[in-house]
Every structure is written in C-alpha cells, then in structure tokens.
Amino acid sequence: MTDIAIDFSPAAAPLAEKLLGAAQEVLARYPVGRERSALLPLLHLVQTEEGYVSPAGVAFCAEVLGINKAQVGAVATFYTMYKRRPTGEYLVSVCTNTLCNVMGGQEVYDRLTEHLGVGHDETTADGRITLEHAECLAACDYAPVVTVNYDFTVDQATPESAVELVDNLRSGERPTPARGARICSLKEMQYQLAGFADPRDGAVGDGVAGAPTLRGVRLAQEHGIAVAGFDPETPITKTKPARAEEEK
Amino acid sequence: MTRPRPEVLQKLTPVLTKRWLSPDAWQIGVYERLDGYQAVRKALDVHPDDLIQLIKDSGLRGRGGAGFPTGLKWGFIPQGDGKPHYLVINADEGEPGTCKDLPLMTYDPHSLVEGAIIASYAIRASRAFIYIRGEAVHAARRLRNAVKEAYAAGYLGENILGSGFDLDLVVHSGAGAYICGEETALLDSLEGFRGQPRLRPPFPAIAGLYASPTVVNNVGTIASVPYIVLGGADWWKSMGTEKSAGPMIYSLSGRVVNPGQYECGLGITLRELIELAGGMQPGHNLKFWTPGGSSTPLLTAEHIDTAMDFEGVAAAGSILGTTAMQIFSDQDCPVYNTWRWLEFYHHESCGKCTPCREGNYWMVRTYRRILAGQGTYADLDTLQDTADNIFGRSFCGLGDGAATPVISTLKWFRDDYLGYIEGRTAPRLSEKSLVGAH
C-alpha cells in the first residue's frame, strides 16, 4: 500500500495535510491487509503534531485505517504513552515503582511536584514540563531514575539533581542526559516512536553505557575471565542440504 | 565493600554482555569486527531443520521468564502449511526489576538483528517484528539504526547473502502497557488493538500474529542464538547446569554496593552474586528479594544459597523469571513495598478479567489503609483470601504476579503487617490518601 486516496473529514483534514505522507510510510511497514498494525505508530505520529491524541488525531487515524473512532479511542485510552491533554515541551518521568522508591524515587517526585507546582500528568504554566510518576522504567540498577521524553537523563537521582534538571529545562537549556541521546522536544520524540529514524546527526551514538551496566563484564575483564572453548568454526550437524543447495 | 573471591569471579560468563565493553559495537562495522554476522553466514548454509535441532541440542530456554525450551517452540511451527510465518521478538521489558534487555539492545543491537535473521530462517518466516517497549527510546533508536545498517549490508531484505532467503524486520514501538509483555497481548497490540491477552488455544505457534504461525521469543533468547550457532551446542551447555544451560544476565538492584548486570552461568547463588556486587550496602542486612522480577514469589535471607536456575528457584518455591533480583534489606518495609508493587499491578492490569481488575483495586486500597494505621486484623485474612482469589483465577499471569508479593509477604513477614495494625509501626501514609474510604 503506497498510496491512499482518502477524502478526509473536516476534522481530520488539517492533520492529514501534515501527516499523510508519514502515515503512508508507517502503513507500508505491515503486510497488505494488515494495516491496522499501524495504529500504535500512527497515534504516536499524531502526538508529533498535536502533543497528545486529540479528537482530530483520533479522526485522522480512523480515516487512514478505515475503522471507526470508537475503535481508535479504545486503543488510544489503553496505553499510558498516549496523552489525552496537551503536554509540555518535555515529559519528565520519575520512577516511583518499588525499587526506585526504596532508593528515593518518591522523594524525588515529591520535590519536583512541590518545585514545579504540578502533579502527575500535569503541565507547568510555561508549557515546558509535563510531570509524571512512572512505573518501572527498566533501569533498576540506576535507581532512582528520571527520564526526559523517555531518554534516561538522571541516574541515581536525588531531589537536588532532579530540581537542577527541571530548572535547566525551564530556562531553555538542554542538559546532556546520563545515558540517552541529546534531548529533543516531546513532539520530536513522538516521531521516533512512530518508527522513524532519529533525524539528528550523531544522536544515535549518544550515551555511553554506565558503570552498573558494565559491572559484571568489567569484573570479568579485569580478572581475565572468559568462557573457554569458544570456536566460531564449530560445525553444525547437517542432516539435509541447506535450501541454497537444493536450488542448485 | 567486599572483594569477590576468585572462585566466585570464575562464575562470570561474559557472552551476551561482552560486546558492551566496546562503546561502538552498535555500529555494524564494529559489530562485524567482533564476530558479528558470522553466525548468519553459517546458519544460512544449513537446512532450517538442522538449526532447530541445534537450538534444541543447546538446551536454550526462553529468557523472558517462563523458560520454555526454545528449539521446541520453533519446532511447533507447522511447515509447508502455505501460511506466512512470523517471528515476533518480545522487547517489551517491563517486569519490575528487569533491566537486561534494554542495555543489550542499546549497546549490542546487531546481535538481536542477527539472531532474528537466523531464527526467522529456521522457522521459515519472511517477516519479523521487534515489539519494543515504547519508553525504551534509546534502545529503539539504536535498533532502528542497526536494522537500517543491516538492510544496507544485505543482511536483511531480499535474497540475504545470496541464500534466496528474504526477510523484512520492523522495529515496532509500544505505547506504555506492561501487559504487552504477555505474548498474546503483545500480538494484539502489534495488530493495532488494545493489548489484552488472548484465549489459548490456539497458541501462537498455530495462530499467532495475523492468525498465522508465530514464534514469540524474548530479546535475550534471540540474542543468544548467534552464539550458539557459532560456538555450538556443547560449548553453550558448558555454561549453566544440565537442565538450565548457558549464561544468564542477572540484574542486581537495590541494597547492594554495586547494582548492575552480571552475566553468569545459570545456577549461581544469590550469595555469590551479592559477593560479585560488592556485598550488601553498609548497614543493610538482606531481608527479602525477588529472584526474577516482582511477579516471582519473594525469597528471604534463608534462600541466599538457592541455585539461580530454573529448577533451583522452583524448588525454593519461586520462579527464576527474568533473573531480576531486587535486593531489600532490614531497613525496607515489606508491607510498604508490597503496596508499591500493587499500585504498579493495579495501574497495569488490563481490565479484561474480574480477579485482576477488581482484586487489585481492592488490595491497593486495603494496603493504603493499613499503611495509614487504620488496618484491622481481619484485613490480613481478607488480603490473603483476595490474593488467593486472584492467583490462578485470572485470565493471564499478570494477576498471579500481583497476588504474589501479597502472598509472599503475608507468609514471611506477617509481623510487619501486625506492626501497623497494632500501632507498633508508625503509619507510612497520611489519612488524606484514604479520602473516600468508608
């Protein structure tokens, strides 16, 4: 499916004008007849423009996929990353799941709430920051963690380091994240979530592995430990010819 | 900080984590210099059935938690059925405590791509998907880049390395739903629906993605495949135990001096792992821990010498799970921490079945009340009963996971509960969190 001729409704048409090309690329990733698979990426794509899943975004997805808005709404309301109100330039997430919390995640979150004057899923008046407490972000060895637009930005966060982060963001700076790529806006991140390559030169190479990640393998390296007997030429038992040979 | 003894250090088996030491291994050129894409050449030179046999021989078991034999799973795919086959890689890492797949995909993404090519070839799939957790943006960035590089180098696309084998690989980001780690929920999500688990049977091997035969494997499982193809089944089995073969990435977090990823042969003990991690933090004594994420029954200090393999952990009454070992000390309240887990399970319950949807709603509220100093003795029986009514009664494993910390802590740490009820322990929550209770 490379070209879709859709008469978009007035609600969806303005978005379609901006997003249809990208939407077609998204659809092309899935088998013909299975375009509905594109719904999650398309909803991310809507957030690229809107900053959240807007009624127009729902209409756009529904019309691109030929399904109804209730079906789109059912999906859009299921997933945490689809926001239902306009968001700020940066989404700051503090993990307050059990392990991060043991290591101080709640204190970090509470301090940010107080400092920013917003609660969970709320946005500062200057439109810079949407704050949320998040469930496990899969970085427990760095607990507690704070992400900006989902990129790991502050490891072993403290209330102080978190406040410093948001102050920097609010003053227009984009501090270098601990392990993620250089910071972009939340809308720009949605473009990547829709499955497109990070358009920024060098961003993919940003972020080096932190000490906890490498702890075991460094320990092995330091002590000269390797798994013995590894021979990449070890033959594989062949009971029948490979397909390539069949064709010959 | 204690220094690990040499015999404990010898238990390290850097295999899947080894390339992480090379900061540029995410680039295809570096990857290729580090044995990369050698396995795929080797694999395409043998018949797919022989690859399946190799994986069976290696004893590789799924790294996503259930430990199902991988070769057997691949063998379930009906051949010659005229339907398209799919490989779907479960990269929706979200089990609390689990943090091994993200670094793997971030620092060595090509190993997953290469494993995907080999696995797809083995099961005769011409399309593969990596369903990656939405929040894992940097890992996805690296993976997408790796996929692009692999296409450019001819490892993906049509007629791979002249073998006649075609494969398209798509990296598909989720959107924030823990339940999508459940393989059938993942498939529904990948098809563009709410990620709610499906009825089984039919199993994915028969009717998975797009109602076609599908293998769903974890990141670690697929990333292991190139190593087995290169080093052979015997070499793989030289690590780990007889029934739990190979290396495993153990993720230690919490009250140890050096939290982090430790790749060791299956069967190492927590005592040894803590030793590798520099010991417990000063002033902290081990009290309880998860062997494989929060959904696995908690173990206590008395289980410190349990062999961390599928059988050993099962014998101790728990599950190896994702070897995500969250270490809690005597300064960590099991009641409070169980509540946090429940808030998580409640947030992530998909809502499909009654026990999980309603049970978690109830339990989080009961915990809030207990932690606010308003619990009763009867609450403990009700909690136990509710957890029992969720465990094994829910549609999928999420409910079991939610009930697990409740059942565990009531079993091991009842007195900690009584502390709140009897007023011996200061309330951890204010009454304002109970607004609306009656």
Added chain:
Amino acid sequence: MTDVAKRTDTVTLTIDGVEVTAEKGELLIRVAERMGTAIPRFCDHPLLAPAGACRQCLVEVEGQRKPVASCTQTVAEGMVVKTQLSSPVAAKAQAGVMELLLINHPLDCPTCDKGGECPLQNQAMSTGRADSRFHEHKREYEKPIHISSQVLLDRERCVLCQRCTRFSEEIAGDKFIDLMDRSSGEQINVYRDDFFGGAGTGDGQVGEGEGDVAFNSYFSGNTIQICPVGALTGEQYRFRARPFDLVSSPTACEHCAAGCSMRADHRRGKVLRRLAGDDPAVNEEWNCDKGRWGFRYTTATDRLTTPLVRDSGTGQLREASWSEALLAAAEGLRAARERGVGVLTGGRLTVEDAYAYAKFARVVLGTNDIDFRARPVRASGSPAEVAEEAEFLAAAVAGISEVTYAEVEDAPSALIVGLEPEEECPILFLRLRKAHNRKKLKVTAVAPYLSRGFEKLGATLVPAVPGDEARLLGTDPAVAAALSTPGSLLLVGERLATVPGGLSAAAALAARTGARLAWVPRRAGDRGALDAGCLPNLLPGGRPVGDPAARAELSISWSVDAGVLPSKLGRDVDAIIAAAADGTLGGLLVGAVDPGDLADPVLAEQALDAVPFLVSLELRKSAVTERADVVLPIAPAVEKSGTYMDWEGRLRSFGTVLRGSTAMTDGRVLEAIAALLEVTLNTGDVQAVRRELGAMPASTARSESPSVAAGARTEPGEREAVLATWHQLIDLGTLLDGDAVLAGTARPPVVRLGKELAEQLRVADGDLITVRSDRGSVTLPAAITDLPRQVVWLPTNSPGSTVRRSLGVTAGAVVRLSAGLPGPILAEGVDR
C-alpha cells in the same frame, strides 16, 4: 462393560462423578448445563465467541494446576471435571470471583431495571456472601449516559463481561461501543471527544463534543437484553416496571418478513417491553430495534376504538354502534358490488386475516380485484409486462418454501438483488453475516452502491443503475459467477418488481444456474397474503385464478357452488386505484393501507375521494379512514392471535398477548359483514381458519414463470440522475409512530450521489441538494458515495424524504438535481 465402538466425533468425560458423552469441541459449561448443572457465568453467551473474561465459571479439572474457565475449556476424552457441586476449589473460586464482582457494584437493585431478573443478583444470592468485606470506596461514574437516544449506560453497574461489545462486533458489525481505558477504570463507552481533551462537560453525555459518535446500530437492543447486569437499559422501559409485575407472553414480530420470535411483557393491559424470543431456526436470540421498540403505535392517541360512519346529514364521520356500522358497510358494499368493489390490503395482515380478505373478495364481492402489494408495482407496459410480478409470485413463490435460514447459513454464495437486507430484513442480514463470518459465505450485491449493510457482509458489488438489474442478471459475468457453486442462493427483494424484466430475469437465472431462489418481501404480512390469495391472479394456496380445476377445488373447500368464484383475472393495485379514481369502481374495501406507501399517494387519495363507497378496516386514524364511509376498528397484533408467514414460507403463529381486549380481528369483522350479506365466511375464529386452511388440499397447479424482456437503459441528461431508493429500517412507517427515542436511532436521511455528480453540482458532503420531479422536490444533505455516475439515492420514507408523496416517482425514474434549497416554483423552469 462391553466394548462399544467409539464414535470419533464424541468424547466421554466425567462431570461431578457422572459420565457424560459430548461432542468433540463442545464447551464444558454447555455439557454441564445439558446434564442439569448450571455453572454460574456472565461473559459466556452461547451465540458469542468464548471470552473467558469474567472468570465466574471456574471449575476444577483433574490434572490442571489452576481452576479452568468452563466457558472456554473444550471437552476432552477422559477429562475429569468437578464443578462447584463437588469441588471445594471450584466453589471457592466462584465465590471469590462473585465477591470481586460485587465490590464495585452498587447495591441499587431496588431501583435498577434488572432487579428481579438479574443474573448478577441471582448468582449473588446463590454464590455470594451474606455480608461484604469491602470497606473501601466504590468506583463511581456519572450516570447514566445516553450512548444512543435509546440505550443508556450505567457504568458503575457494569461487570465488563463484554457481551455487548462482542455482540456489536461479532453479530451486528456495529462496533461503536468498545472498551475504553484500562484496569479498574476500564469501561464500556462510545467515542467521545471529551476523552481526548475535546468539548464536553466531562459528565459522560454523548453528543456534546461535535465529534462524538453514538451507538449507531439497528440491533442495539440486543445488548440490553444480554447484559447480565443493569448496566445497559432502554430509555423506553427504564424505571417503568419491575419484572416480577409483568406477564410474559411469547409472540411473533409484526414488522418485517424476518419472522422473529418475540416475548411481550405486559402489565395492566399494556405492553411495556418486548424482547427477542429464542428460536434457533429463525432469529436465534436476536431481534432488531424496530421489532423490540416499535410497539407504541398500539397505544397512540389516535387509536380507533369505536366504529365510525359518515353521517348522511353532516357528511362527517360520527361514532356508531357496531351493528349500525356493520350494516352500513354491508349495505354499501351490496350496492357497490354491482359496479365492482376492489380490495386493498396492507402489510400487517396475519395469514388468517389475509385469507378472510381473499375469501371475502371472491365469495362476497365476487371479484378477483384484490392486491396486497401496498407499494409500487410495475405501472406501465403491455399486459404481460404489468402482470410480470404477479406471475412470478404465482410461479416461483406462492406455496413454496425452498430456502431457510439454515440454508442461508450453509450456502457457499448468495446473490442479492432488489434487497438491502439490513434495512429491509434485518434478521436475514444477521444470518447472512454469521454465514459470511463463520462459514465464508460469499455475498454479491446487485445494487447501486455498497451500503453499510453490504459492507458488513463483505459483499462484492455488481453496480446497477436502477432499472438495469434485469440486463445485469441476464448478462453480467459476475452475476453468473456468483451462482456457479452448487447450493448458491438468489435472494430477490420485492423492489425488483418495478424493474422491467427483473423478476423474469431472476427466475431464468435461478433456472439456468440451479441456484435456489427466495423472494424476500419487506412486511410481515406480505408472504402470508400471497399464499392466502390476496392477489388478482391467485386464490388461496397458490391456485391460479384462471385454472378451472383450482377454482373447483376451492369451491368444494368453501362449500360454494361452482361458478360463484370469479374466473376473470383481477386488477392489480394500480388498476384498482385507477378504476376507483375514474369512477369505474363502485367501492373499495381497504385493510390498513397507508396511501403514502403506494406508487402515487396523491392519485391514491384522489381515488379514495372519488370512489362512491369506501370501507376502511383500521387500527388508527389515517388518510383512508378520514375519507371512508364506514370505519371499522380492528385489533392490533398484540390483541389477537394469528400467524405470519416469514420470507422462508415458515408459519409464525402467536397467541393473544393482551387478553382483555375486545378488539376484533379483520377476519371477524369481515365475517360479520358477510353474514349481513347472507354469506357464511367462517373467518371469525382463528382456529377455524387454520382448520379450513389445513383441510384444503395442496395445490399442484403451477404456472410458468414470466419471460419479460429487460427494459432499455435510462440515460439521464445534464444535472439529472436515475433515482435509487429504498426504505430505511427506522423511518416514518406508521407502525413506528409514537416513539421519539426509537426515531432517534434512525440513520440520518441523506441524498447519496457520486463524486462526479457532486463536483458537477459543486457540493461537498453535508451540503444541501434538492432532488426534483414534476411533482415536487426533496432537499437533504449530500453524502458523497461510490455510486454510478448517473444515480442518486434517497431514503423512501424518512423525515424530509417522502419520495412517493413528494416526488410521485419511484426507483428507476429520472430526477433533476440542484445544489441548495429548492428555489421559488417560478424559477424551476429556468433552473436547468
């Protein structure tokens, strides 16, 4: 034990220690139920795919680590199952799930419609705890929300079993309700802008956001019926009654030819609600919203309860006693029959009443001038062409029952022409959809466009300009291909009658391909009237009027002298109207015909005005009663017993629901008139009619199918188009009067036209378009649809679009189009 060879399609298992044999693949819950063990359940429904969501039906299966949901577990050989009756584990699991279901359920049973017939309430009494251990705050929602004008949702009562959403997706194909949100916040809802930061007050009312989409389904009432709690309720019934105060009676639906079995619940002489009856052979357990909610017409304020006669002094209708009115009718008819009396009957007649009209016409009025077709028939052409439909019905339909619902379900392919099943026979539509979804039935539609109903059937379209169907049936390769597989069906709607050569082509096509043919009329009484002889060429039992042997046979049955029965072919509805209008006829006997349904309502009303003597048997005041000389009130279906014959030819008998009524059937009224004319009609008692019909020998005479040639294609000019039109299910039909909430679920009337025509007229979706004929105009918003270039579609009888009355034309006519509202009449001439 002896060694009995095991049937391979069955398995033997043990449930609660009892050995039981079951079909392979059967679900445990059904097998247990068959042996008398009811396992509690909510999400399970035998006609929906298993879900396993509510977990209420857990049982213990030996060898399984965990209790299993018996609604998803299929039986296996040697399986050992213990239900709550013998397993403490199962009993505990069920009690546990029940407790969890109740923690957030409001205990508002005393004010809930479902109270008294609620599966949750019942099972809570049998399986639940006496007291609650839940001390926390219950989930709350704004309540109720209107998810359509008819359906209300109280989300806090919902147990999220998803029967409603599964029904809407699997059965009706109207997935406008879905699960929204997640976890304990998960809820059923429609799409609403306020979920996504859009307009709305946040209190859940649908329609406040401009993008809100209501639960738009003709089958929405079924979701209320299968809701196992009181979460879904109907506006029409909400807070009206308690189930235990109602008397339930089985009945049959009077609306369309689908033949639904129904249940009517009444209290103190008034029906308060109707539900779908359970008839696996016909409607399974479903019905449509029209059948469910379209019953208020019987209690409308204009219901006739007393006979009326036209006062010779004032010229006005006045109330009269039955004896006076009957005598007036008899005497008037006696006088009128010298010049001839025509009989027109409408679509609501039972077989018994239709038979009474048929017999009355022949033995009292001595005429074959009787026609049940209160709709356009072919109006012009040679006598053979005009008689095409009547001959087709005589040859291929009357007395024949060839295609049934079961055959629809098993057919490999179906070609549909002149019929939009969802609008015109909704339960046939559901069966077609089931066959399509579960058994891969291929549907091909010869129609101007793929309607929503056809889309839901996955139909392939053979695009047809109205009037051109006959040619397509004869020559289009896609048509022949659609019927090439043995067992294929050809479903023909009544609308094909207006297409010259259409029915001839259909009969020929069936003969050529071996496809089985079914004629699907729109109204409940149509097929019965045909078989009862309400047609100018047919006597009861499909006997041809012109066949002396058939007449002789009937004379014996009716105990009348040979020669009493008229042998002359009667006039059809148009000819009767024309004869009345030009003063040829002496009188008309009209049984519940709405002139608005006829091809030309204006002409019909002129005829009613012109005819010297007019008798009207009616339920409510109408355009006929106001012109009648004698008006005789008759009983609605709910106040009488009778039988409908559905499109299959299946008899659907029903008893009297409201026994206290003194209203009489048409047959009884006709019998009384006949008696005054010294004829014993013997149609006053339904049982007597059934006996008489039953004793009648089966007719063997069968005429040849007509062979009328296809007509020429109509070529409209600039700004002209060929009109396509059919009835929407919920429209201005007289049996739908009096229910605004039901009318609220009607599909919005639009003008459908193709893109090219829209561009020519410079209109976009939603812009007004005026469709004109020489008679008048209809103005509606445009809906640009994939239609043939020269075709425009209008709903036949919807608000703002009364095609026959306003335009005086029917499908196939050329109409003129213009953008916007109609201009002043004077401008019409220069408009083009």
